[in-house]
Amino acid sequence: MRTNELQAIYIMWLRQMKRFLRFKTRLATMVIQPLFFFLLLGSGFRQAVMPGLEGGYIDFLAPGIVAMAILFSSMFTGVSVLWDKQFGFLQEVLVAPVSRFSIIIGRTIGGATTALIQGFIILFIAIILGIKISSGAGLILTIVFMLLLSFTAVGFGLIIASKMNDFQSFSLIMNLIIMPLLFLSSAFFPVTQDKTLQTIAYFNPLFYMIDGLRGSLIGKSNVFPPLIDLIVVCIICIIMLTLGSYLFSKSEV
Amino acid sequence: MDIIITYGLTKKFGDLTAVNNLSFNVKKGEIFGFLGPNGAGKTTTIKMLTTLLNPTSGTATIAGFDIIKQRDEVRKNIGVVFQEPALDVELTGKENLEYHARMYGLSRDKRKKRINDVLELVNLWDKRDVLVKNYSGGMKRRLEIARGLMHYPVVLFLDEPTLGLDAQTRRAIWAYIKKMNKEEGTTIFLTTHYMEEAEYLCNRVGIIDYGKLLVIDDISNLKNSVGKDVITLSCTDADRFVKILENEKWVEKIKRHEGLVTFGVEKGDEKIPEIIEIARKQDIKIKSISVRKPTLDDVFLSYTGRTIRDEEGQVSSKGRLSLRFRGGR
Numbered sequence: 001m002r003t004n005e006l007q008a009i010y011i012m013w014l015r016q017m018k019r020f021l022r023f024k025t026r027l028a029t030m031v032i033q034p035l036f037f038f039l040l041l042g043s044g045f046r047q048a049v050m051p052g053l054e055g056g057y058i059d060f061l062a063p064g065i066v067a068m069a070i071l072f073s074s075m076f077t078g079v080s081v082l083w084d085k086q087f088g089f090l091q092e093v094l095v096a097p098v099s100r101f102s103i104i105i106g107r108t109i110g111g112a113t114t115a116l117i118q119g120f121i122i123l124f125i126a127i128i129l130g131i132k133i134s135s136g137a138g139l140i141l142t143i144v145f146m147l148l149l150s151f152t153a154v155g156f157g158l159i160i161a162s163k164m165n166d167f168q169s170f171s172l173i174m175n176l177i178i179m180p181l182l183f184l185s186s187a188f189f190p191v192t193q194d195k196t197l198q199t200i201a202y203f204n205p206l207f208y209m210i211d212g213l214r215g216s217l218i219g220k221s222n223v224f225p226p227l228i229d230l231i232v233v234c235i236i237c238i239i240m241l242t243l244g245s246y247l248f249s250k251s252e253v
Numbered sequence: 254m255d256i257i258i259t260y261g262l263t264k265k266f267g268d269l270t271a272v273n274n275l276s277f278n279v280k281k282g283e284i285f286g287f288l289g290p291n292g293a294g295k296t297t298t299i300k301m302l303t304t305l306l307n308p309t310s311g312t313a314t315i316a317g318f319d320i321i322k323q324r325d326e327v328r329k330n331i332g333v334v335f336q337e338p339a340l341d342v343e344l345t346g347k348e349n350l351e352y353h354a355r356m357y358g359l360s361r362d363k364r365k366k367r368i369n370d371v372l373e374l375v376n377l378w379d380k381r382d383v384l385v386k387n388y389s390g391g392m393k394r395r396l397e398i399a400r401g402l403m404h405y406p407v408v409l410f411l412d413e414p415t416l417g418l419d420a421q422t423r424r425a426i427w428a429y430i431k432k433m434n435k436e437e438g439t440t441i442f443l444t445t446h447y448m449e450e451a452e453y454l455c456n457r458v459g460i461i462d463y464g465k466l467l468v469i470d471d472i473s474n475l476k477n478s479v480g481k482d483v484i485t486l487s488c489t490d491a492d493r494f495v496k497i498l499e500n501e502k503w504v505e506k507i508k509r510h511e512g513l514v515t516f517g518v519e520k521g522d523e524k525i526p527e528i529i530e531i532a533r534k535q536d537i538k539i540k541s542i543s544v545r546k547p548t549l550d551d552v553f554l555s556y557t558g559r560t561i562r563d564e565e566g567q568v569s570s571k572g573r574l575s576l577r578f579r580g581g582r
Binding site for chain 2: 003004007008010011015018019022023087088089090091092093094095096097098
């Protein structure tokens with residue numbers, strides 16, 4: 001790869017970091033929202049007993065909330081292409097002598113970095129609140145899952161951004177697709193308590209990500225061994241990123 | 254030497270032919286203006302020349318590189334200032350320029366020097382660390398022009414550079430455009446629907462309407478083609494009067510437009526008494542008459558039968574673009 005392209009990837013990453021860190025309110029909302037979910041659900045269901053739930057509910061919930069934070073933040077990055085389109089900045093990006101591939105890489109890495117920062121903040125708070133981590137190796141695998149989840153969500157965001165031209169559709173997608181998927185992914189409650197729920201979950205990409213995250217971080221209450229989840233998640237990630245990049249590279253200004 | 258050459262450039266959107274078979278050349282170092290009403294196909298042409306849109310047929314070369322086959326080389330050689338602002342408003346002016354410099358692969362030393370240079374050129378050095386969202390419209394435009402120049406482009410494309418700006422800011426932008434054309438030797442391709450802008454800035458203009466290039470020439474030649482002077486008059490029984498005047502051999506390119514009769518003559522001041530005399534003999538009453546030097550608007554009128562100002566009126570009366578026309582006139 002030419003140094004020119006690396007420079008471009010770097011500056012695209014830097015731009016996103018600057019935007020991310022500069023606007024404290026946006027940063028705060030993106031951390032506070034999952035934190036609310038964590039603290040409120042966590043205290044409300046602290047005593048809950050459910051089939052498929054081993055150990056405390058807080059332990060169960062933590063990976064789900066980490067995933068949620070990363071999912072929202074990464075999707076936001078993907079969809080922010082729409083903002084750039086609306087504000088005209090995308091033209092400036094596309095007219096530069098840089099391949100579309102590098103543009104996507106830069107944006108994906110930038111989005112993943114900001115999403116991981118948020119994921120780690122949640123994780124850190126969860127650890128302070130006393131969740132039990134399975135092992136050091138598990139923690140490393142957790143980070144791999146976080147990264148893959150982030151890439152996948154950026155890819156999904158890019159797909160949405162290439163196919164739509166306004167922000168209303170974005171909130172529609174968030175509410176009608178992402179929220180149900182999230183609820184059916186075992187992020188907030190185990191899906192093994194009900195046969196139908198479980199069958200639906202097997203068709204839900206998010207389920208494998210959260211199950212894998214849970215298996216590696218907590219080592220309890222997971223359905224599949226983390227490595228099986230990892231394979232599935234890798235495949236989903238590649239499909240989403242490829243499709244997202246393809247659609248983005250086809251889009252004209 | 255010709256820096257831009259287009260060969261039958263055409264763009265269709267479904268049934269609509271936005272740009273129809275354009276073939277023209279732009280010379281190195283000149284300020285070339287593409288003049289036409291809104292929707293004439295100016296922006297589409299720029300988007301094709303800057304590799305953002307693929308032509309339906311035909312092609313073009315910029316600095317010898319083909320806009321379809323050698324996109325990267327073309328992109329390296331051009332700077333673009335789009336019609337709509339294309340800045341990241343959540344970054345500062347300087348950061349926007351840094352972003353651009355890296356995207357174009359400028360080395361560290363060059364980057365630093367060049368950012369200073371262009372910021373000085375457009376008088377934004379003091380504002381370099383202010384977030385762009387706090388810039389005024391004119392400042393944003395200046396920053397974009399500065400950015401377009403950062404990487405020493407051979408050709409700078411300016412799509413309606415002063416749209417929506419007040420008269421004073423417009424003057425300032427014009428001065429910057431002239432300055433960089435002179436100091437950096439950059440060839441400038443600009444589109445505009447402001448006659449004054451084209452007249453003030455350009456060496457040559459092409460007039461485009463409904464996607465077709467009607468004429469391309471030096472401004473002075475275009476103006477001479479309508480006549481040395483232009484006479485505009487309103488009178489009773491205009492149809493008959495036009496027929497009478499058409500038979501006079503010193504009357505050139507006579508047109509009727511919104512109840513006014515416009516035509517070109519030589520030595521207009523001396524012709525006025527003659528015209529009044531003709532009218533009196535035919536019992537036609539002249540209500541008003543004026544003589545002036547021809548403008549590009551007269552050239553446009555002679556080629557299309559309407560003025561660009563009509564077009565503006567129509568568009569803004571639809572309310573679609575009314576905001577853009579708030580300043581400047």
